[in-house]
Amino acid sequence: xxxxxxxxxxxxxxxxxxxxxxxxxxxxxxxxxxxxxxxxxxxxxxxxxxxxxxxxxxxxxxxxxxxxxxxxxxxxxxxxxxxxxxxxxxxxxxxxxxxxxxxxxxxxxxxxxxxxxxxxxxxxxxxxxxxxxxxxxxxxxxxxxxxxxxxxxxxxxxxxxxxxxxxxxxxxxxxxxxxxxxxxxxxxxxxxxxxxxxxxxxxxxxxxxxxxxxxxxxxxxxxxxxxxxxxxxxxxxxxxxxxxxxxxxxxxxxxxxxxxxxxxxxxxxxxxxxxxxxxxxxxxxxxxxxxxx
Amino acid sequence: xxxxxxxxxxxxxxxxxxxxxxxxxxxxxxxxxxxxxxxxxxxxxxxxxxxxxxxxxxxxxxxxxxxxxxxxxxxxxxxxxxxxxxxxxxxxxxxxxxxxxxxxxxxxxxxxxxxxxxxxxxxxxxxxxxxxxxxxxxxxxxxxxxxxxxxxxxxxxxxxxxxxxxxxxxxxxxxxxxxxxxxxxxxxxxxxxxxxxxxxxxxxxxxxxxxxxxxxxxxxxxxxxxxxxxxxxxxxxxxxxxxxxxxxxxxxxxxxxxxxxxxxxxxxxxxxxxxxxxxxxxxxxxxxxxxxxxxxxxxxxxxxxxxxxxxxxxxxxxxxxxxxxxxxxxxxxxxxxxxxxxxxxxxxxxxxxxxxxxxxxxxxxxxxxxxxxxxx
Numbered sequence: 001x002x003x004x005x006x007x008x009x010x011x012x013x014x015x016x017x018x019x020x021x022x023x024x025x026x027x028x029x030x031x032x033x034x035x036x037x038x039x040x041x042x043x044x045x046x047x048x049x050x051x052x053x054x055x056x057x058x059x060x061x062x063x064x065x066x067x068x069x070x071x072x073x074x075x076x077x078x079x080x081x082x083x084x085x086x087x088x089x090x091x092x093x094x095x096x097x098x099x100x101x102x103x104x105x106x107x108x109x110x111x112x113x114x115x116x117x118x119x120x121x122x123x124x125x126x127x128x129x130x131x132x133x134x135x136x137x138x139x140x141x142x143x144x145x146x147x148x149x150x151x152x153x154x155x156x157x158x159x160x161x162x163x164x165x166x167x168x169x170x171x172x173x174x175x176x177x178x179x180x181x182x183x184x185x186x187x188x189x190x191x192x193x194x195x196x197x198x199x200x201x202x203x204x205x206x207x208x209x210x211x212x213x214x215x216x217x218x219x220x221x222x223x224x225x226x227x228x229x230x231x232x233x234x235x236x237x238x239x240x241x242x243x244x245x246x247x248x249x250x251x252x253x254x255x256x257x258x259x260x261x262x263x264x265x266x267x268x269x270x271x272x273x274x275x276x277x278x279x280x281x282x283x284x285x286x287x288x289x290x291x292x293x
Numbered sequence: 294x295x296x297x298x299x300x301x302x303x304x305x306x307x308x309x310x311x312x313x314x315x316x317x318x319x320x321x322x323x324x325x326x327x328x329x330x331x332x333x334x335x336x337x338x339x340x341x342x343x344x345x346x347x348x349x350x351x352x353x354x355x356x357x358x359x360x361x362x363x364x365x366x367x368x369x370x371x372x373x374x375x376x377x378x379x380x381x382x383x384x385x386x387x388x389x390x391x392x393x394x395x396x397x398x399x400x401x402x403x404x405x406x407x408x409x410x411x412x413x414x415x416x417x418x419x420x421x422x423x424x425x426x427x428x429x430x431x432x433x434x435x436x437x438x439x440x441x442x443x444x445x446x447x448x449x450x451x452x453x454x455x456x457x458x459x460x461x462x463x464x465x466x467x468x469x470x471x472x473x474x475x476x477x478x479x480x481x482x483x484x485x486x487x488x489x490x491x492x493x494x495x496x497x498x499x500x501x502x503x504x505x506x507x508x509x510x511x512x513x514x515x516x517x518x519x520x521x522x523x524x525x526x527x528x529x530x531x532x533x534x535x536x537x538x539x540x541x542x543x544x545x546x547x548x549x550x551x552x553x554x555x556x557x558x559x560x561x562x563x564x565x566x567x568x569x570x571x572x573x574x575x576x577x578x579x580x581x582x583x584x585x586x587x588x589x590x591x592x593x594x595x596x597x598x599x600x601x602x603x604x605x606x607x608x609x610x611x612x613x614x615x616x617x618x619x620x621x622x623x624x625x626x627x628x629x630x631x632x633x634x635x636x637x638x639x640x641x642x643x644x645x646x647x648x649x650x651x652x653x654x655x656x657x658x659x660x661x662x663x664x665x666x667x668x669x
Contacts, residue, residue, distance in 0.1 A: 009498040119551035222493035257499040262488040
């Protein structure tokens, strides 16, 4: 029973990583850049949902919607101001800009909301599921997160494969120059990608803080890094890969902590990542790209 | 003859005048602590506490005026050195600070070279005072808290099977943990589970489940209140309700925004200061602090308040004068602190030769959302 309980906790943590990894993988897959500020957009989303629910008295669903809209606007603004001017620059310049943006968001949050942590209220309001006479507890937030993950994964896959914008995204991902020659508006496509990624970040922030209710300006950074690892683990650019990578990472982390050592939990996670990348350099579900000579 | 008489009279009058000046003491104390950045809550508290004490002493009209200088170090060692230099340039005779440990170690080393006396209200690591005869602490040292906690748990039979959850990325937490374990072994207490986390940990379910599965009836938490709140929430989720025992870092859990304080019911902690105490000194301090700053003071504010009183008392013992330079004041202050006995908001205090304070920690328990003594 202790094992089952740990497994459930692992899936709970993993489903949060998966949710964040979806945003990373979207942006990387299409814009070919690592948006290191993603974790901090999550934090902003969580703060906005907190303010809407706690200070302005909005119902939970409205609070989530406010956070989603605000984060979408924020993501598009960041893209327009910081990343779009660097479209022709080296990927290193974009990466450094993204790290700078991450610090800018963290410190702005510090100015606005202060250094004191806040405990996120229970906005989901779903009771925990008690199985085997209370031996196994599944949090309501976990159930909602898993359901949300599946819905988002399906919708995203359909969107990418079935819509015009989705087709444009796949084209930009494959060859940006050729896509432009075919009359695809690359800037608008990348902007739309950021809009979707940031909107997902708001949902991820809401769910992250519902499961682990601690809100401070650095809330998004470590889960962001772990989720990035999960995206690489599953094969960056692949939507089901992000999902699988996230859940596996969470399960490995929790089982490693429970059965090996709490001190080595994170080390085990990253050791597994290294092994996976040695065996499959493109990640679990990553596409192997052949270079033609 | 008349000329000689006039000269003698003039001399006598001059001496009288100097004597009168010597009675009126103007003491310049420099406060250094983080007032911006993530540790701002501590530095603001120590500054405010020290300012209240300085104003009280000056207003008491005993011929003593305390001038309190204040600089922000943003919990950064380099900025703390700059803050220290600024205050020394402005004529500080001694330092109350710095509030946090890392800057305190840096400033302490510089002050040791320049012979400036320092009393820190809250930097609790033993590294703060190590090898420096000029740096004194008014707070408990980390080791002291660990062994005192083990002693209280054993003496009052608060638990038989003990679990410990600590932050192994934090010197404060690890320091307390180590001395707790040593003392627990000495007292033959049974520790059934030891788990760790770091500043980056999101999920505490493993740590809590390990304690529960090991059958622990008391969980010792030598950590700050932020992760402690997450541990209490995780324990509540799986319906695990042992006795939780914390240290001074637990102070703040009741004012954590959005936290359901009913989860903290029955949490015990060792702390030198409780804002709800009913003695006149505490009530007076808490009322003043509330009026001025609109919040209830924490132990950092109380420690800094006691610091200023201790410095003034020692300065009187040491015969410090208004115009004495910091380097001339240092050795007499060290000697005075060896003899000093003072009772403040945080209890009766004396100091050992290595600069550590000797005072009795009080065990508290949270009942109906307030701290009350364990004996009440």
